[in-house]
Amino acid sequence: MNNLEEEYPELKECTLCEWKCGVNRFKEKGKCGIGIPLVASSMLHPAPPASYDAFMVGCNFCCLGCQNHNIAMYGWAKIKYSIEGYYKPEDWAKIGVRALKSKAGRFIGADRLFFTGGEPTCSLPWIEKVVEYARNIEPDVKVNFDTNGFMTENSLKRILKFTTSITYDIKAFSEKTFKELTGAFVEPVLRNIRYILQNAKDKLWEIRVLAIPGIHEKEITPLASFLSEIEPEIPVNFLSFRPEFLMEDYRGATQKFLTWCVKEARKNGLKNVTWSGLTDIPGKVLPLETILKEKKCTNHSNRYCGKCKNFYDCRLRKS
Incomplete structure (x- = not known):
């Protein structure tokens, strides 16, 4: 562990994401719940952009x-999910570059390393080292960073230095809905996408919005207006919600709803809008506060993980 403390000194007082916990991750947990950077799994993935992916453990949100x-x-x-664990950055870099050059990698057109999760911001120092080693092996290797956007301004600038492309999730536009869905606050996410669009828009692969019926009907118009005022040509994809985790009984998005999302976004100024995903999964629609209450969230009427006195004994995260 001492060698890792020397390799990742900023984890001793971590402020990588907007929670700015300041904890020593070698001894205690912050909001992301992890210590050293860990890889859950690594694989070639054909979905655009085709890539070799590192699914990083841990996240600074708790999305329902x-x-x-x-x-x-x-x-x-x-009960711990089986993961690959910690890699020396140079080792994962070698594996990643080799995978891109492999027959299988060339067959699917994989042309970049793709860091996702979880939330890769929590593992940023490790990822920076991986990219450095990978580009020593293959100088032109591309890199994608797949994020929820909840990083500090400094972390974002670091990410923009090494990325070729960014895939960016926006869970909701309004503060109330965003808090209910994620437990976090929306301002940094909107601030950071504004910065990307104004300073590095060519790096944005797409913005993704998970479209949840009964929830996002009031989110699409203000979000589309916000984005179109900055850059109307940006690619936006509405992902079809499918029942999962604490919303496993919730109804999936319908084709009709997703088509409406696209039309509404275009009506409000966005020009490059699509939707994707499996549709029409049966279930029920409930207010988010009701779900939070049923799942025993102690702050179900005003969810905000940053100030929750029961955060380290959170029933939602341990579900």
């Missing part, structure tokens, strides 16, 4: 409908 909760909530789970 998290699609990768075994990875994101790993630090809090009572």
